[in-house]
Amino acid sequence: MLTKRIIPCLDVKDGRVVKGTNFLNIKDVNDPVELASYYSDSGADELVFYDITASSENRKLFTDVLIRTASEVFIPLTVGGGIRGLDDFERVLGCGADKVSVNSSAVRNPSLIDEASKRYGSQCVVLSVDAKRTGDRYSVFTEGGRNDSGKELISWIREGIERGAGEIVLNSIDTDGVRKGFDIEMLRAVTKVSGVPVIASGGAGTALDFVDLFRMVPEVSAGLAASIFHFREVDIKDLKKLMKSEGIGVRL
Numbered sequence: 001m002l003t004k005r006i007i008p009c010l011d012v013k014d015g016r017v018v019k020g021t022n023f024l025n026i027k028d029v030n031d032p033v034e035l036a037s038y039y040s041d042s043g044a045d046e047l048v049f050y051d052i053t054a055s056s057e058n059r060k061l062f063t064d065v066l067i068r069t070a071s072e073v074f075i076p077l078t079v080g081g082g083i084r085g086l087d088d089f090e091r092v093l094g095c096g097a098d099k100v101s102v103n104s105s106a107v108r109n110p111s112l113i114d115e116a117s118k119r120y121g122s123q124c125v126v127l128s129v130d131a132k133r134t135g136d137r138y139s140v141f142t143e144g145g146r147n148d149s150g151k152e153l154i155s156w157i158r159e160g161i162e163r164g165a166g167e168i169v170l171n172s173i174d175t176d177g178v179r180k181g182f183d184i185e186m187l188r189a190v191t192k193v194s195g196v197p198v199i200a201s202g203g204a205g206t207a208l209d210f211v212d213l214f215r216m217v218p219e220v221s222a223g224l225a226a227s228i229f230h231f232r233e234v235d236i237k238d239l240k241k242l243m244k245s246e247g248i249g250v251r252l
Contacts, residue, residue, distance in 0.1 A: 003249040004214050005045035005222035008229045012051050015065045037072035043236040047073055051081030063095050070096025078126055089116050101126040104142035107149045117164025127165035132173035145173050157190055172202035179205025187217045197221035204228055207239045214248045
């Protein structure tokens with residue numbers, strides 16, 4: 001049985017970890033270096049670092065903060081934000097990242113996925129997708145959930161995988177920060193068409209939300225969350241013990 005991964009997410013703005021609700025109402029949380037060290041020691045399987053305003057501000061990711069953060073992490077680190085070309089992949093990987101996440105730039109220039117997967121391998125390319133319900137479909141949003149790209153979620157997931165993405169992070173804007181559970185319906189739709197690992201993001205409020213996630217959508221590879229870990233509301237070691245007691249494979 002494949003083990004499920006628990007992944008804290010550091011949303012970084014101006015060198016600080018922040019958190020919002022439905023991608024809005026951003027509030028300061030903590031220092032990313034301090035949090036990275038804590039998670040590396042507390043049983044997290046991987047860590048995600050997003051420079052959340054790099055794309056909307058049309059700038060490169062803050063490498064100084066990334067280098068200091070990566071130096072404290074001894075688990076796989078995925079980094080995203082402001083990744084527009086292979087030179088950004090090179091720079092971020094050189095700062096200590098293991099995987100690179102693309103989102104808005106991939107929507108604007110899908111060939112970036114092809115180019116990056118050919119140069120670095122598909123295992124290095126993570127397609128992060130921000131999606132929400134618009135009418136009777138799931139729509140893909142860019143620039144931190146600000147703009148409707150016009151793309152439909154399932155077709156974009158299929159295209160991203162065909163182009164070489166080795167992993168999908170599905171961020172539900174509808175459930176982000178709401179803390180009432182993951183977007184099960186959207187995750188089921190995506191996992192039906194995905195032949196690569198899918199990471200669920202957006203909505204975790206309690207440890208039981210992770211249990212429900214892996215029970216209701218067993219195809220999901222990992223659960224990602226931010227505030228419940230940042231504010232010590234859920235301890236990762238305790239969460240994993242609960243998952244194991246519920247028959248869910250996990251690395252203790």
